[in-house]
Structure formats: C-alpha cells, structure tokens
Amino acid sequence: MKKELRPVHDVVTCDVCGRTILKGERAEAYLAPGGHRHQVCDLCSVRAQHEGWIRESAAGDMPTRLPRSEPRRGVLGRLRRRGAVEQPAPPAPVERGSGDAVEHEEAAPAVRERPAPARTRPKDPRHVRAVPTTAQAKVDRALELFNGSSHQRTIAGLARTLGNPFVSAQPDTAQGSQVSVVVAWELSWYRYRVDLGDEADPVMMLDKGEEIEQIDEGLRDWNARLDAEGRVLAGRSANDGGSEA
Numbered sequence: 001m002k003k004e005l006r007p008v009h010d011v012v013t014c015d016v017c018g019r020t021i022l023k024g025e026r027a028e029a030y031l032a033p034g035g036h037r038h039q040v041c042d043l044c045s046v047r048a049q050h051e052g053w054i055r056e057s058a059a060g061d062m063p064t065r066l067p068r069s070e071p072r073r074g075v076l077g078r079l080r081r082r083g084a085v086e087q088p089a090p091p092a093p094v095e096r097g098s099g100d101a102v103e104h105e106e107a108a109p110a111v112r113e114r115p116a117p118a119r120t121r122p123k124d125p126r127h128v129r130a131v132p133t134t135a136q137a138k139v140d141r142a143l144e145l146f147n148g149s150s151h152q153r154t155i156a157g158l159a160r161t162l163g164n165p166f167v168s169a170q171p172d173t174a175q176g177s178q179v180s181v182v183v184a185w186e187l188s189w190y191r192y193r194v195d196l197g198d199e200a201d202p203v204m205m206l207d208k209g210e211e212i213e214q215i216d217e218g219l220r221d222w223n224a225r226l227d228a229e230g231r232v233l234a235g236r237s238a239n240d241g242g243s244e245a
Contacts, residue, residue, distance in 0.1 A: 017044050021039070132196065143169060146203055152231060157230075165185050179196065180206075183232070189209050190205060191207045223236060
C-alpha cells in the first residue's frame with residue numbers, strides 16, 4: 001500500500017502580504033475594526049498597526065468603551081448652577097463720621113500693578129538695507145547684489161555655451177526698491193528681480209522665455225553687459241549683445 005504524506009501543521013497565510021507562513025515562523029493574531037481577526041507575519045506587523053489593527057494579546061488592556069460624557073443640562077438647570085457659583089457681592093461701603101456729617105466711601109480693592117511685558121525679538125527678522133535714491137545708483141547696487149548670487153553663476157555657464165547675451169538693468173517705476181535685470185539670447189531669456197531693501201534674499205527669478213519679442217519693450221534697453229568672468233556690469237558691450245557664431 002502507498003503511504004500518503006500530509007503536513008503536520010496547518011497552512012497559515014498572512015492576511016497582509018498573502019505569504020504562506022513557513023514552518024518554524026510565527027504568525028500573530030490581530031483584531032481589525034469591527035472585531036475581524038487576522039493572522040499577520042512578523043514582517044507585516046508594522047503595516048498592520050498602520051492599518052489600525054490591534055494585537056489580540058494586547059486587546060485585553062484596552063478599555064471596552066469610552067467614558068460617557070456628562071449629560072447636557074437643561075436651560076433651567078444651567079441657570080441654577082450658574083447662580084450657585086456666582087461671585088460674592090462686593091463689600092459694603094464704609095461709613096466715616098466727621099462731627100454730624102457722615103461720609104460714605106466705597107472700599108476699593110487694592111490694584112496690583114502688572115509688570116510691563118518684556119520685549120522679545122521677532123523670529124527670523126527681515127534685515128532691511130538702505131535703498132539708493134538715484135536710478136544709476138540703484139542699477140549699480142542691483143548688479144552688485146546679482147553678481148553675489150547663485151543666479152550669476154547660472155548666467156555665466158549659459159554664456160559659455162550660447163555666447164555673449166543682451167543685458168538690461170532697469171529700476172522698477174512702481175516699486176522704488178526693486179530693479180529688473182534681463183539677460184537674453186536669440187533662443188532664450190531670463191528676467192530677475194533685485195530687491196535693494198531685502199538683505200536676506202534680494203535676487204529672485206521672475207520669468208523666462210524663448211523669444212526676445214516676449215520681453216516688455218521698456219526692459220529691452222540693453223544698458224549692461226557681461227565681462228569675461230560672466231559678471232554683469234553697467235554699460236553697453238562692443239557688439240551690443242547677441243550670440244556669437
């Protein structure tokens with residue numbers, strides 16, 4: 001007669017990953033919301049806890065139900081309770097006699113002076129620097145701030161590939177502390193805002209495009225240039241910008 005071999009242990013699968021629990025590996029029972037019982041392997045215990053499942057062995061330590069809140073009182077009950085905890089009446093006026101005249105004065109409680117709150121420094125204060133008054137001074141200061149930023153290194157890298165660009169630096173007529181810096185080639189352009197009053201982060205890229213005609217006409221007065229090191233300087237270049245062949 002042929003002998004039929006059967007496993008000596010029941011086949012158990014993990015309800016999270018679906019993997020069959022190997023011989024010698026331990027699976028633990030978890031309770032899901034609603035009271036459903038699941039078997040979870042050791043590798044999936046963290047995922048079971050994230051799903052809100054509770055280890056069955058620890059379920060006995062949890063309260064069976066939440067404490068009941070105090071029933072809401074009616075309007076009459078709240079009025080009675082408020083009258084029971086009302087503050088005591090103020091002290092009666094003190095009588096002081098002077099001859100036949102009697103003077104009534106109210107005994108005013110002593111008022112303690114509160115100390116003035118200590119002044120605290122605001123978190124991350126925004127440093128503000130002085131703004132030049134003339135247009136040329138604003139442009140010179142804006143180019144100095146631009147050359148000290150990471151945007152200057154980006155423009156210098158593009159200039160090594162695309163050639164000498166058109167450069168414009170114009171003070172903003174609406175915002176007296178801001179200067180617009182535009183760097184343009186035939187196939188791309190970048191517009192930056194330099195805030196002369198912001199010491200923390202004065203340079204920000206506002207816009208970019210592909211065609212020079214997209215730039216406002218007032219910002220196409222190419223009054224600046226790039227030097228050999230890629231720094232923006234005031235004054236027109238010899239070839240007045242443009243990409244090199």
